[in-house]
Amino acid sequence: MGESVIRAVDGISLSIARGEFVALLGQSGSGKSTLLNLLAGLDRPTSGAVLVEGRDLGKLNSQELAHYRRTDVGMVFQAFHLIPSMTVVDNVELPLRFAEVERAERERRVRESLERVGLGQRLQHRPSELSGGEQQRVSIARALVNRPALLLADEPTGNLDSRTGEDILNLIREVSVSLGMTVVMVTHERALADRFAHRLIFLADGKLISSTPAAAIAQPGGAAAANPNGTQEALA
Amino acid sequence: MKRYDMLELAVRNLRQSKLRNGLTTVGISVGVASLVAMLSLGVGLQQLATRRLAGSGMFDTVFVASKVDARGWDRDEDRKDQNPEKAPALDEAARGQMQRLPYVTEVEPEIRVMGEILYGGKTHFGFVTGLPMSARENEAFESLQGKFFSGSAAPEVILLNDFAKELEPQNPKSLIGKQVTLRYGEHQPLTADAEHSGRPELPGGQADNSSAGDDYGFSVVRKTQALKVVGIVDEEPYGGMRTVSRGRIFLPVDLTEKLNMAQFSDMRSPLRGQGKTFMTLTVRVKDPAKVAQVQDAIKQMGFRTFSVLDATKSLRRFFTVLDLFLGIFGSLALAVATLAIVNTLVMAVLERRREIGVMKAIGASDTDVKALFFTEAGAMGFFGGVLGIALGFAIGKAINLGTGIYLHNHQLPAEPVWILPTWLIGAAIVFSILVSLLAGLYPASRAARLDPVQTLKYE
Numbered sequence A: 001m002g003e004s005v006i007r008a009v010d011g012i013s014l015s016i017a018r019g020e021f022v023a024l025l026g027q028s029g030s031g032k033s034t035l036l037n038l039l040a041g042l043d044r045p046t047s048g049a050v051l052v053e054g055r056d057l058g059k060l061n062s063q064e065l066a067h068y069r070r071t072d073v074g075m076v077f078q079a080f081h082l083i084p085s086m087t088v089v090d091n092v093e094l095p096l097r098f099a100e101v102e103r104a105e106r107e108r109r110v111r112e113s114l115e116r117v118g119l120g121q122r123l124q125h126r127p128s129e130l131s132g133g134e135q136q137r138v139s140i141a142r143a144l145v146n147r148p149a150l151l152l153a154d155e156p157t158g159n160l161d162s163r164t165g166e167d168i169l170n171l172i173r174e175v176s177v178s179l180g181m182t183v184v185m186v187t188h189e190r191a192l193a194d195r196f197a198h199r200l201i202f203l204a205d206g207k208l209i210s211s212t213p214a215a216a217i218a219q220p221g222g223a224a225a226a227n228p229n230g231t232q233e234a235l236a
Numbered sequence B: 001m002k003r004y005d006m007l008e009l010a011v012r013n014l015r016q017s018k019l020r021n022g023l024t025t026v027g028i029s030v031g032v033a034s035l036v037a038m039l040s041l042g043v044g045l046q047q048l049a050t051r052r053l054a055g056s057g058m059f060d061t062v063f064v065a066s067k068v069d070a071r072g073w074d075r076d077e078d079r080k081d082q083n084p085e086k087a088p089a090l091d092e093a094a095r096g097q098m099q100r101l102p103y104v105t106e107v108e109p110e111i112r113v114m115g116e117i118l119y120g121g122k123t124h125f126g127f128v129t130g131l132p133m134s135a136r137e138n139e140a141f142e143s144l145q146g147k148f149f150s151g152s153a154a155p156e157v158i159l160l161n162d163f164a165k166e167l168e169p170q171n172p173k174s175l176i177g178k179q180v181t182l183r184y185g186e187h188q189p190l191t192a193d194a195e196h197s198g199r200p201e202l203p204g205g206q207a208d209n210s211s212a213g214d215d216y217g218f219s220v221v222r223k224t225q226a227l228k229v230v231g232i233v234d235e236e237p238y239g240g241m242r243t244v245s246r247g248r249i250f251l252p253v254d255l256t257e258k259l260n261m262a263q264f265s266d267m268r269s270p271l272r273g274q275g276k277t278f279m280t281l282t283v284r285v286k287d288p289a290k291v292a293q294v295q296d297a298i299k300q301m302g303f304r305t306f307s308v309l310d311a312t313k314s315l316r317r318f319f320t321v322l323d324l325f326l327g328i329f330g331s332l333a334l335a336v337a338t339l340a341i342v343n344t345l346v347m348a349v350l351e352r353r354r355e356i357g358v359m360k361a362i363g364a365s366d367t368d369v370k371a372l373f374f375t376e377a378g379a380m381g382f383f384g385g386v387l388g389i390a391l392g393f394a395i396g397k398a399i400n401l402g403t404g405i406y407l408h409n410h411q412l413p414a415e416p417v418w419i420l421p422t423w424l425i426g427a428a429i430v431f432s433i434l435v436s437l438l439a440g441l442y443p444a445s446r447a448a449r450l451d452p453v454q455t456l457k458y459e
Helices: A032-040 A064-069 A089-096 A104-116 A132-144 A162-179 A192-195 B003-016 B018-056 B075-080 B092-099 B134-139 B140-145 B159-168 B205-208 B253-258 B263-271 B287-299 B311-351 B353-361 B368-408 B422-449 B452-457
Strands: A020-026 A073-077 A151-156 A182-187 A201-204 A207-213 B061-065 B104-109 B114-120 B122-129 B156-160 B179-189 B218-233 B249-252 B280-285 B305-306
Touching: A020 A192, A032 A073, A032 A151, A032 A182, A064 A073, A064 A089, A064 B353, A064 B368, A073 A132, A089 A104, A089 A132, A104 A132, A132 A162, A151 A162, A151 B156, A162 A182, A162 A192, A162 B422, A182 A192, A192 A201, A192 B114, A201 B134, B003 B018, B003 B368, B018 B311, B018 B368, B018 B422, B061 B287, B061 B368, B092 B104, B092 B280, B104 B134, B114 B159, B122 B179, B122 B253, B134 B140, B156 B159, B159 B218, B249 B253, B249 B280, B280 B287, B287 B305, B311 B368, B311 B422, B353 B368, B353 B452, B368 B422
Parallel strands: A020 A182, A020 A201, A073 A151, A151 A182, B122 B249, B156 B218
Antiparallel strands: A201 A207, B061 B280, B061 B305, B104 B280, B114 B122, B114 B179, B156 B249, B179 B218
């Protein structure tokens, strides 16, 4: 019985500048989530390279990849992926535990992160006791708590009503600007992508179809051109 | 992740499914309890057997005789000794020397003489023997009515129950506290002045080297001694196996020496022209395991020795095998508990697939995930171990209570057959943790191998 190889992402080559907000668009199965997982260091490319700040993620061992995810990447998911048995505070604190941050410092950073996403209350509640929007805020707070340079969001509004979705994207844009983070967001909502992202990247069948500046955003000079030596992800 | 954080997280996770993890922990505790109960039973039985053997007074004792007297004890050795007459005398000096040997607690002569007890206007004949104070520990005195001697030279007497019945057929116990009179023959040495026949001529010039009166002989003079009956004993001490056992009237050994009672063996001294010598000496050793060593030391001094083979050695071998078997049976329950741990943790890995994926996505390494499951297994092992000790302790107490009632029904004194040594408490907990970690090996590595991309797929 032979194995058939499916190329989820095939021959994509692109670079993303530091501080840029990029939206990956495409239909289901177009390879956008796979691309995101490659950027997150959760998956490895079978060929080609993923370079982040000059580091080739494909050449890192599993410990180094875990360290990369711990320090450089924050992730936000469609299904929030909070740990149901833990309170809001514990969920946000978890990445700091893996990063072996001291307890006092942890408390300070958790508080700071939750305040940034507008959650000052209901901190001892469990995820199931929160609304979808609140859960996504907790998940963003968790993604921010290690002060990553790269925020990866996989359909962050997919489980939210349009109003809440908008609020969440506003929040993501706000924190990315204030913290100077690069954001790569997978979405299939063209309208939202147009409103919040700097650049739209269209994928189909694992291939890059087009990379265009978002309609609503004025980008003098373009973010990538403005910072050619910045954060860079490339796929071949 | 830091160890403390890991432990906190693990305990928190365990508390999430209280029933399942609780049941698994109880399973481990039953395993540990059965192991602890079995091994403690082994330890208890061994201590009981050792105590019984020590109580018989046969296994911690070396009997010593002069080579001159005890020819025929060991024929092979007799052939080696060409000149037994020149062997050292078993006298006070030799006794002192033995007393100073390591592990020796007592060196006493075995004194057994004929005597008469005067009571209620009648005389009653019986053998009088001297007992050392250590005889108190002999099992014969466990059922002693009254008290043991208050001192090693106290004017007190303990009577064998049969003899007490002779004195007081209706109520032998009433004798305790009463005064009786002992009539005995005192050994009085003759001196050169008192004896006209002069010194005996002995070969080897031995006639010159002694100033003791025994060189000339002795006379036996009738004496009496008032004694207070302090106790009545049912059985002969030392299971009737020793010279001092075969008496009916027991005196403290120092008193019998002080009274200088004439013994049959005293005949030898004037015959040989030696000073006061002992027929035999009984050397008591602190620990049955040291008997051989003490025996060798005394042999080196030129005496003939005899001891019952160190039964504790073969006993230890027997109990090692018994402990092994008890341990194996006890471990069976723990082996079943191990499977329960594997099952619980594999279930937990399946249930927490998403959680594991999330943890990896936010920065947990494979090692962190593995360590977390390991810690959960270890924590269950620890709690199971502690609970198991408590449970095992309760089982042991029940065993002791049960055997106590059984022994009581058979008119026997209760004795603990189940003893939990301190080392076993620590060892059982450590073992429980180790076994649990072993059980956690597979689930933990399975959790660590989970592909986060697969687990995080939106379902």
